[in-house]
Amino acid sequence: MIQPGAGSLRRIAVIGRGTAGSLAVANVAGHDPDGNCELDHIFDSRIPVIGVGEGSWPSLVQDLHKLTRLSHQVIQQRLNGTRKYGIAYEGWGSLGRDFCHYFSPQQVSYAYHLSADCLADLLREGSRARHIDARVLDVTKTEDGARVEFEGRAAEHYDLVLDARGFPGPADLHPGRHIDVSFIPTNTAIIRRCPAVIGAGRSGPVLRPTYTRAVARPHGWVFVIPLTSHTSYGYIFNREVSDRADVERDFDTLLSQDGVTEFEPRAVIPFPNFVHRRVYDGAVARIGNAAGFFEPLEATAIMLAQLQVGMILQARFNRPAEHRERDAPVINRFLVSSMLCCGLFVGWHYSCGSRYDSEFWRYARDRAWPTYRHIGDPAAVDCDALRRFEDMVGLINREVVDREDWMRTRAVFPLTSFAQIAQGLGCYPGLDAD
Ligand SMILES: Cc1cc2nc3c(=O)[nH]c(=O)nc-3n(C[C@H](O)[C@H](O)[C@H](O)COP(=O)(O)OP(=O)(O)OC[C@H]3O[C@@H](n4cnc5c(N)ncnc54)[C@H](O)[C@@H]3O)c2cc1C
Numbered sequence: 001m002i003q004p005g006a007g008s009l010r011r012i013a014v015i016g017r018g019t020a021g022s023l024a025v026a027n028v029a030g031h032d033p034d035g036n037c038e039l040d041h042i043f044d045s046r047i048p049v050i051g052v053g054e055g056s057w058p059s060l061v062q063d064l065h066k067l068t069r070l071s072h073q074v075i076q077q078r079l080n081g082t083r084k085y086g087i088a089y090e091g092w093g094s095l096g097r098d099f100c101h102y103f104s105p106q107q108v109s110y111a112y113h114l115s116a117d118c119l120a121d122l123l124r125e126g127s128r129a130r131h132i133d134a135r136v137l138d139v140t141k142t143e144d145g146a147r148v149e150f151e152g153r154a155a156e157h158y159d160l161v162l163d164a165r166g167f168p169g170p171a172d173l174h175p176g177r178h179i180d181v182s183f184i185p186t187n188t189a190i191i192r193r194c195p196a197v198i199g200a201g202r203s204g205p206v207l208r209p210t211y212t213r214a215v216a217r218p219h220g221w222v223f224v225i226p227l228t229s230h231t232s233y234g235y236i237f238n239r240e241v242s243d244r245a246d247v248e249r250d251f252d253t254l255l256s257q258d259g260v261t262e263f264e265p266r267a268v269i270p271f272p273n274f275v276h277r278r279v280y281d282g283a284v285a286r287i288g289n290a291a292g293f294f295e296p297l298e299a300t301a302i303m304l305a306q307l308q309v310g311m312i313l314q315a316r317f318n319r320p321a322e323h324r325e326r327d328a329p330v331i332n333r334f335l336v337s338s339m340l341c342c343g344l345f346v347g348w349h350y351s352c353g354s355r356y357d358s359e360f361w362r363y364a365r366d367r368a369w370p371t372y373r374h375i376g377d378p379a380a381v382d383c384d385a386l387r388r389f390e391d392m393v394g395l396i397n398r399e400v401v402d403r404e405d406w407m408r409t410r411a412v413f414p415l416t417s418f419a420q421i422a423q424g425l426g427c428y429p430g431l432d433a434d
Pocket residue numbers: 015016017018019020021042043044045046047048049050051052053054055056116134135136137164165166167189234269271287288289290296299300301302303
């Protein structure tokens with residue numbers, strides 16, 4: 001394999017061993033099977049990984065097979081996984097009916113529901129990386145690469161750093177560095193682990209199709225993810241709009257309606273919805289939750305981490321080093337735009353409200369979502385995400401969609417996804433709820 005950029009990659013560092021960092025380690029190994037390049041995997045074992053991220057997209061099924069060289073059956077079992085064929089929406093939109101967002105082609109393409117810890121372990125298995133357990137204080141671009149500074153040990157120099165340190169803390173979020181995606185109305189998750197409703201297959205993986213349930217509730221919505229080891233429930237809400245005690249009470253009500261009598265409280269996770277303006281500068285790449293995040297409604301985080309890692313490694317290994325500085329802003333703009341497209345797609349789900357006329361749903365539909373054009377203004381975000389998103393909505397509103405447009409994925413998600421959501425929510429045709 002001829003890789004014109006490989007000579008300029010003698011030392012690579014991946015920081016973080018959550019899903020994104022582990023995905024990066026496995027991908028570097030895939031690009032450098034002979035181990036010509038030194039790979040340091042840096043993490044601070046005192047800082048836990050986020051540990052949720054149990055829904056995925058079909059691209060992960062192919063990628064995991066390629067990266068691990070294990071069979072699909074073995075991978076699924078190692079992940080305590082089930083086959084996810086889509087997302088079943090309950091109570092969303094203005095039509096008062098439930099609907100499904102299927103992967104395309106419908107009932108054929110599937111992703112995994114998976115245990116996040118098992119995924120990270122699987123990806124790191126067999127990695128030749130040198131492990132450095134230390135806190136990183138700073139990562140800066142230098143003339144010929146990047147410098148990583150540590151607490152209590154000497155700084156190191158690398159040709160490429162993949163920084164997967166997770167969400168920025170609230171004090172680090174800054175409008176100059178981050179696009180605040182506040183048209184998405186949620187910011188907190190309560191996670192509960194409940195008994196499995198799907199048993200592990202006796203002699204092979206569970207073949208029966210499963211769906212992530214996304215259940216609208218008065219204070220937001222709840223995901224229900226069936227794994228063979230447990231069922232994961234997460235209540236997603238806005239802590240400025242709803243009182244946590246009220247949310248916990250409504251969570252109890254849903255579990256009792258579902259016939260769930262016991263659960264283990266797992267975590268309460270505050271999260272930002274944002275995109276980093278500088279995902280890649282030629283030497284430092286932010287990946288995973290460090291690059292951007294949107295609430296988990298469409299399970300976009302792992303899929304976006306795959307996109308970030310894939311594009312950046314492809315560009316660095318396969319393009320001659322002299323193109324690096326010119327490529328960087330182009331790649332950065334494409335990644336920021338793609339991430340923001342995902343954010344717009346997720347926020348759009350709130351545009352028609354739900355079966356609840358509650359404070360949360362009025363806030364989501366009438367105050368948060370209507371800011372999307374202002375936030376996505378190309379002059380403010382320096383990319384064309386808004387146009388890509390509105391193009392897709394424009395397409396589904398056409399009387400006749402041309403055949404060549406059927407498979408278009410201009411805004412990350414395919415046209416079939418846009419059409420299913422628009423029809424399911426009742427905002428079809430037209431963008432507005434009315
Ligand atoms: C409620 C919720 C539900 C979600 N559901 C889904 C889903 O269904 N599907 C999906 O794709 N995604 C989902 N996600 C997103 C999920 O978080 C990501 O997919 C995934 O976990 C990526 O995390 P990460 O690897 O970027 O960061 P993390 O898991 O936070 O890992 C950060 C790593 O960086 C290390 N680190 C941090 N700071 C330092 C430092 N200073 N020095 C050294 N090391 C450091 C830590 O030790 C850790 O190893 C969900 C997120 C939330 C909040």
